[in-house]
Amino acid sequence: MEKITFTFDGMDETAEFYVLEQTMINGCNYILVTDSDSDEDDAECMILKDTGLGSEQDTVYEIVEDDTELAAVSKVFEELLEDIDITM
Numbered sequence: 001m002e003k004i005t006f007t008f009d010g011m012d013e014t015a016e017f018y019v020l021e022q023t024m025i026n027g028c029n030y031i032l033v034t035d036s037d038s039d040e041d042d043a044e045c046m047i048l049k050d051t052g053l054g055s056e057q058d059t060v061y062e063i064v065e066d067d068t069e070l071a072a073v074s075k076v077f078e079e080l081l082e083d084i085d086i087t088m
Contacts, residue, residue, distance in 0.1 A: 001037055006061070020045065021080050025073060031061070032077045045086070047073050 001018040008014070017033035024030070029050035036043045047070060048061035064070045074086040 003037075004033075017046075020084075021077055023073075023076055023080060025076060030064070030073050030077075032081075047077070049073075 001020065003016055003018050006015050006017060015035070017035055018037050020032045020034055022029065022031045031048050031050075032045055033048060034043050034045040047064045049064050049069075051060045051062050053060040064073060078084060078086055
């Protein structure tokens, strides 16, 4: 799994996440990330959307919070990763 480091806007804090999968839907890049690199059955994950506001070196992501968008994107990730179920 690829590990990426996030820096929070306006803060000196960082967090590391593992990218489980990525996809592009309607021209938007989405990633499914988790903070655990183990194969736990009930790992916490987030779906993040590339806002397109980043620079060449940095990409800006936001957590997908819209219920309709979240349901649609999670369904795509479930199809891409046949062995997982995403529960919201």
